Amino acid sequence: MKTLARYILLLVLLLNFVQFLNAQQSKISYSSGGNTLSTVLEEISLEFKLKFAYDANTFQKIETNFNLKESTTEQFLQLLETNYSVKSKLIEGTWVLILKKPEIVDIIPEPNFEPPKLQLVTIAGYIKDAQTSEDLLYCNVSSVDYRGAMTNSLGFFSFDIPKTDSAQIFVSHLGYRKVDTLISIEKTVTIYLTPSEIIMDAIQVSSYEKQVLEAVQGSGKVGFNPLKATNIPRISNDDLANALLLIPGVNFFHGSSAGLSIRGSAPTDNLVLFDGIPVLETNHLLGNMSVLNSKYVHQAFVSRGGFDAEFGGRVAGMIELIGKSGKNNKPYIDVSANLLNTNILASVPITSKLSVTAAWRRSFIDQWKNYLSLRLIEDVSNENTAENVVTSTIFPTIEYQDLNAKLSFHPSDNIELNLNVLYGNDYQSRDFEIFRTKDYYRNELVKSETKGLSFNWNWQVNNQWFHSLSAGFSNLKKEIIDETGELEEVTETIENPGKGNEKGKGKGLVKTKEKTFTRFVYDIDNGNNSIEEYRVNWKTEYTKGIFRNQFGVGWTRNSFAYDFYANRTQSDFPVDSIVNSANQHLLNAFLQQHVQFNNQLNFRWGIRTNMDLNNRKLYWQPRGRIEFIPVKEVMFNFSTGIYHQFLSSVKRFDSESHFSPVWYLPNNEGVGIVKGNHQILGVKVKKNGWSVNAEGYLKNSNGKMNLFAEPTNIEGKQIVVYVPHKSKERNKGVDLFIQKKHGMFNHMLGYSLSKTEEQIEGVLNNKWIPGYNDRLHRLKLTEMVTWKNWTITGSWQFASGLPVTDVTSENSLQNNIRTNHFSQLDFALAKEIKIAHISINAGVSLLNIADRKNIVEVNFLRFTSDTESLTVRSDISALGFTPVFFVNFKIQ
16 A cells, blocks of 8 residues: 555656646747748747637738747737737637727727637548558547547548648557658648657657557547567467556456456456457467467557447447558568467458458467476365365366458548458367375366457548448357266286397397276266357448537347256266257447547547347446546546446356356346446546556446356256346456656556455345455556667566455355465567568567466366265466567568
């Protein structure tokens, strides 16, 4: 808490310092030298960043002769009124100047000052990647008076400015060099941004690019630069999800609930859209990495809550990924390999308007058992009794692959059509063996397959109108088989051809004894899940003046089917099985408006509604966000909203209180609909390369139905009936991210103070218990140094211990202990070499340099024989000290 207090004090001091700096007005020193007043105003406007509106023809006829030295704006305007009869008035950041009318006679009253109506013109254009010509979403485009807009999915921007012949604009985007340029207002322009990763000759730094993370103004989202993912130490250089952990509040769960979690939520409570495809599951490699291939991702944006009315169907957060479209004029191929998998990315322009891009990643550790594959899991088991120490070994078998592809047709800058494909499959097996009075084994097998398809159409009709259509489909099939039983030792005598004795007395037969184990199966749990989600959405957007209006309609179809059956030989266990399936059709519509009142105040309000066609009920979801910018470098924001989730993953607790995930849809009465509400208050400060982003949040949800097995006697036969119990979740905390970029150094600090709790009706007397991954403190310090074509990164992670949900002999849950805290120090080194058209990037990550045992998951495993069943706690740890290598070749 002392550390947190220091951070808060530092933030307050920084805010006061920024306000003090901006309170100091710039002074005007200028000599007119006989120039016309029109010329004087143009030169002062350009040099001192002031905005004027006036009658150019009239002011061109007025000659001036004055000298200013260290004068304020008000003193300059007073001089114009005294010497040249020019009155002024400030309107929306622009000084409107007019000539005073001369008085004719004293009896005529002085006319009231009425400023002329401010004439506005629209500037518009497209922002693209200079290397690939790909459109850039969420670029910040602003004028001298800080009016501006964000680019849409076509990279298009438009906004109004006071009438002038040309306009000076500033363009910035994460991972690209800033642009400061003059553009004509008579035509739509195209501006190309150069990636900041390109090796260039030494230049003088006059601005600072945030190369890794940056908050996107006006949206509440955090942008992440996928190009930097390679330089962050982690198990696989092409895994995006583990790189996203730099964002405070974003975490990666392991085990049966593996996936990306945002501010304590379950991974399936987040909306993950990959080119419009809803991704239902995001993990590979037993939860150690994700299905998100960073090599294929062009842009990545994360919303930690409070996202706008355009998106729905989830109650926690949102991850929006845009794949590479290959809109370049030449083909390229990118090949990389590490100790886990190979990765091939290729982009081919078929014509000047049609291109195809694809990436394929395939594991090879199922064929090559290198040292990394043997260190993937380290298992530690507690003592089962004081007399019998339980020891165990684990033998993992892992195979995974994923495919991303995009066919992009772009007949012109204002029209683009994309066809996207996603595919992935996993085969993951963990084999446990326990040796004590009796020897036991347990095998956990998970097979899954994901298929996804989407079509996206974007059309910028003119400077005001934009239309888009997106249709996406995703299917997940998952099979889980848990098998347990007894090991029986068998010793065999095997005769092999001999080669004689040591003295060479000829050949003979050599008899050897080999010890093997025969497995007797006493318990098999079989589970199958099949989930489908279809989404079709149409959106139109109209921009005029300070308003950006959005309207959209859509249709969603959700369906699931699962079956579970437990085959147990012990007579005292009831028959345990469950079969369920359901589907749901939803219509949705939203209306949203963004208002830029002035340079200091932005507002967004929206309303979204869903209609369940099964019961014709409407579910309203109002949302809003306000941004206040008292000075250029400081922004305060507040977001709020209501969210509904219909398709959700829930926990199925069997007759021994072990749980596994299944999917669930609400019934016709709406039971099972999850409702969430968000309140987020934040502040962002940017000054001289410093960026400070702090947010406090309160996120609550209720309505999720977990299934609990309850034994029932029907006609003298013991069976299990699964009864749904409604649950509630509440998450609150503070996330802080500080980044300083100067020269070759990039310092980053992420800290989260959070609390996650869950309450299940009818369980533990309705007490609130810690959530699955509740950690009070999380801290991540990252230092990235880029020198010429070398990148060195070091990071240290700290987190409080995990809560342990204990399953006792009475099958009651105890939540009174935690694991030891998590602490890990990592290091990465990468070097890039360019030779003609070939780029080579190679590096090494040193994970967990201190070789500390960090528990990331706690399981309670059931082992069964013909006479007994026991439960053993299994603590799954992160990797110990492990060096990981990668190499990457790009040919273009």
